Amino acid sequence: MSTNHGGTVTLKPISEMAKYLKNLIPVNIPGTYELKPIIKKAASAENIRKGVIAFRNFLYIFCDRLISDGHLYAKPPKKPSSMTDYPFIHNLTNLLVEIGYYSKLVKNGNSLLITELPSCTASIDEKGKKKSPKIPVSNLIECLRFLKLCGFVFTGIDLDAKSVNISEIKLLEVLYPNNPILLTGLKAMSIADMELLEGRRYWNSTHLLQCDYRLVKAEDTDMLEVVKDFLHSLPIKVQKFAVKLHQRYIDMGMTCSLRTLGDINFAYAFIGKSRKVLSPTDIYSISVWQFSYSMKFGYCLVMRAQKTDMYADVIKKFPLSLQKIITRGYGCDRKLHNEPCQQGCQGIRIPLDDSILNISKDIETWLDNEVSFLQKNK
Numbered sequence: 001m002s003t004n005h006g007g008t009v010t011l012k013p014i015s016e017m018a019k020y021l022k023n024l025i026p027v028n029i030p031g032t033y034e035l036k037p038i039i040k041k042a043a044s045a046e047n048i049r050k051g052v053i054a055f056r057n058f059l060y061i062f063c064d065r066l067i068s069d070g071h072l073y074a075k076p077p078k079k080p081s082s083m084t085d086y087p088f089i090h091n092l093t094n095l096l097v098e099i100g101y102y103s104k105l106v107k108n109g110n111s112l113l114i115t116e117l118p119s120c121t122a123s124i125d126e127k128g129k130k131k132s133p134k135i136p137v138s139n140l141i142e143c144l145r146f147l148k149l150c151g152f153v154f155t156g157i158d159l160d161a162k163s164v165n166i167s168e169i170k171l172l173e174v175l176y177p178n179n180p181i182l183l184t185g186l187k188a189m190s191i192a193d194m195e196l197l198e199g200r201r202y203w204n205s206t207h208l209l210q211c212d213y214r215l216v217k218a219e220d221t222d223m224l225e226v227v228k229d230f231l232h233s234l235p236i237k238v239q240k241f242a243v244k245l246h247q248r249y250i251d252m253g254m255t256c257s258l259r260t261l262g263d264i265n266f267a268y269a270f271i272g273k274s275r276k277v278l279s280p281t282d283i284y285s286i287s288v289w290q291f292s293y294s295m296k297f298g299y300c301l302v303m304r305a306q307k308t309d310m311y312a313d314v315i316k317k318f319p320l321s322l323q324k325i326i327t328r329g330y331g332c333d334r335k336l337h338n339e340p341c342q343q344g345c346q347g348i349r350i351p352l353d354d355s356i357l358n359i360s361k362d363i364e365t366w367l368d369n370e371v372s373f374l375q376k377n378k
Contacts, residue, residue, distance in 0.1 A: 009079075009080045009081065009082060009083060009085070010083060011076050011080045011083055011084075011085060011086075012083045012084060012295055013071070014066060014070035014071055014074040014086060014088075014089075015066065015067045015068075015070060015071070016295070017066070017084050017086065017089070017295065018063045018064075018066035018067045018070055019063070019067065020084075020295050021059075021063055021066075021206065021209050021210070022059075022060065022063035022064075023232075023233045023293070024209075024210045024264065024293075025056060025059050025060065025063070025209075025210065025211055026056065026210075026211060026212075026213060026229050027229060027232045028225070028228075028229055028232075029052060029053050029056060029211075029213050031049065031053075032049065033049070033217050033218070033219065034217065034218035034219055035048060035049075035188075035216055035217065035218055036192075036196070036216060036217065036218050037218075038191060038195060038196070039188050039191055039192060039216045041191075042105065042184065042187045042188045042191060043105060043109065043184045043187070043188070047109060047181060047184045048184055048185070048188045048216070050181050050184070050185070051181045051182060051183070051184030051185025051186070051187075051188060052185040052188060052189060052211070052213050052216065053185070054179050054181045054182040054184075054185050055182050055185030055186050055189055055211060056185075056211045056213070057179070057182075058150070058151070058176070058179070058182050059209060059211055061150055061151065062150050062209070065146070065149055065150050069146075069149065070088075073088055073142055073145075073146050074086045074088040074089065075088065083295055083296060084295050087139070088139070088142070088143070088146075089206060089209075090205075090206070091135050091139050091140075091142075091143050092143050092146065092147070093205065093206050093207075093208050093209055094119050094134070094135065095117070095119070095120070095135060095140065095143050095144075095147075096147075096186065096190070096208055097190045097193050097194060097208055098117050098118060098119055098120075098190075099112060099114060099117070099174055099186065099190070100112070100186040100187045100188075100189065100190025100191070101187075101190040101191060101193075101194045102114060102115075102116050102117065102118070103174065103187065105183065105184060105187055109180060109181065109183065109184055110175065110180040110183070111173050111174060111175045111180075111183065112173070112174040112175075112183050112186075112187065113171060113172070113173055113174075114171070114172040114173075114174065115170065115171060115172075117135075117140075117172075119133060119134040119135045120133050120134075120135045120137070120140045121133050137163075137164055140164075141159060141164060144157070144159055145159050151176055151177070151178050152174060152175070152176055153174070153175040153176070153177060154172060154173070154174055154175075155172075155173040155175070156169055156170075156171050156172045156173055157169055157172055188216055189208060189211065189213075189215075189216070190208070192212075192215035192216050193207055193208050193215070196215050196216075197215070207260070210260075214226070223246075223250075223256050223258070224243070224246065224247065224250075226258060226266075227242070227243065227246050227256070227266060227291070228243060230264065230266065230291065230293070231243070231291075231299075234299060234352060234353070235353070235354055237354070237357055238352060238353060238354060238356065238357065241356065241357065241360050242291060242301075242352065245301075245363075245364070245367070246266075246268075246291075248364070249268055249289075249367065249371065252371060253270065254268045254269060254270055254288070254371070255268070255269055255270070255271045255283060256268050257269070257278075257280045257283035257284065257287075258280060259280040259281060259283070259284045260280075261280075261281065263292055263293065263294035263295075264292065264293040264294070265284055265290045265291070265292050265293075265302075266290060266291040266292075267280070267283050267284040267287035267290045268287055268288055268289050268290065269283050269284075269286045269287040269288060270286075270288070270374065270375070271283065271286070287304065288303075288304055288305075288367075288370060288371065288374060289301065289302060289303050289304060289347070289367060289370075290302040290304075290347065291352065292349070297349055297351075298351065298352075298353075299351070299352035299353065300349040300350060300351055300352050301349070301350045301352050301356065301363065302347035302348065302349055302350075303347055303348040303350070303366070303367075303370075304347045304348070305326065305348065305366070305370050306370075306374070307369075307370055307373040307374060308326055308370070310369075310373045311369040311370075311373065314365065314366075314369050315327075315366070318359070318362045318365075318366070319358075319359060319362065321359075322359050322362055322363075322366075325348060325350065326348070326366070328348075350363070
């Protein structure tokens with residue numbers, strides 16, 4: 001979830017990753033909305049909407065269990081590629097997706113019946129070579145045991161056995177007795193994950209664990225509501241400041257786009273009358289500023305100021321601490337400052353916490369001037 005820009009990787013405790021994931025779970029999910037046609041095949045619209053909320057509630061339990069017991073299951077790799085490189089989490093995510101996607105929801109909606117889990121089964125490639133399962137049996141059993149700890153029940157497999165032959169399992173039944181409607185939500189969200197991510201799905205994604213219900217909605221969600229959900233764990237005054245910035249620059253003609261590849265970024269850019277349909281990554285690459293959330297830096301306001309020399313007199317009126325941040329600029333930490341990589345190439349980071357309130361007016365002035373000169377030079 002964090003990009004490795006070189007150097008030694010220090011793996012974060014699994015409890016911290018769980019807290020990070022928990023902040024991404026949407027607090028406000030509407031009770032009514034139209035579903036995309038492909039989702040309607042899962043169950044009735046009412047049950048799907050109730051199921052999605054139940055799945056969201058399950059994820060709180062899931063994250064709390066990771067916080068308390070995750071260290072017993074999530075074994076760190078010897079050479080982690082990022083600070084969140086826990087294969088256990090990715091195995092869990094993909095297992096949940098396949099349980100939902102490849103299962104049949106029985107008529108009463110109280111269980112899912114499964115006859116195949118492709119990631120857990122050996123296969124033969126086009127050249128006739130045998131390929132090992134992406135999730136080995138030992139890891140599968142570990143994942144199922146953790147899900148059992150979170151309230152799932154599995155029949156058709158002995159989770160206490162020393163060894164299990166997956167090929168001998170003809171039918172696996174999955175139940176969630178505490179709130180069976182969750183299974184409907186899992187199925188709907190799994191269909192969305194497999195078929196509606198439009199190329200954004202990849203093996204080590206944890207997208208399902210964010211319960212992005214917007215994927216199943218037929219209509220677009222107001223970006224302001226998405227931003228508010230993103231900010232929900234921050235202090236109230238910080239939330240109000242961030243929402244004010246969002247609305248101010250949307251009113252000035254900027255476009256806000258959510259990019260969830262790696263870190264979470266709400267990127268703000270002028271896209272003008274571009275004939276090309278810009279992807280979230282395209283908009284991110286030309287953005288002037290962003291709200292960002294990452295494991296490494298937490299919640300931040302990220303600035304990519306390029307015209308500071310045009311309003312240097314304005315900057316001189318800012319508090320000295322902010323002047324130093326702006327003067328330092330941004331770019332490759334190694335090349336500019338002969339320092340270890342801190343992903344300075346992504347922009348100037350300012351923590352989005354109570355400390356930002358003391359300079360909120362100055363930040364607004366800074367952004368106003370940057371945006372003004374960018375518009376003049378378009």
